[in-house]
Amino acid sequence: MPKKSTKKRVHNKSTGRSYVYDAKYNKKTVSDRVARNKARRMIKSELVKRHGKRKASSLMRGKDVDHKRPIKRGGTSTRKNIRLMSASRNRARK
Secondary structure, X not given: OOOOOOOOOOEOOOXXXXXXXXXXXXXXXXXXXXXXXXXXXXXXXXXXXXXXXXHHHHHHOXXXXXXXXXXXXXXXXXXXXXXXXXXXXXXXXX
């Protein structure tokens, strides 16, 4: 009988997905996550009003909602402080 590994998986072998980002995201406090989700909903509702539901979904795909002044440094989830940015660009600048 093979011995079970106690090592945590770093990535999914079949899809190649890395769990490093997920692990970091889950360590953040709940209130920060609530603020980020609120900002995402705000941007999406604005896009729905402008372009319709289907187009808004396609515009949001592959994008992150970026806080100009990060929540960690006292930023808020107001419309002035958030913007839509590509995921790769947003995560590279941090």
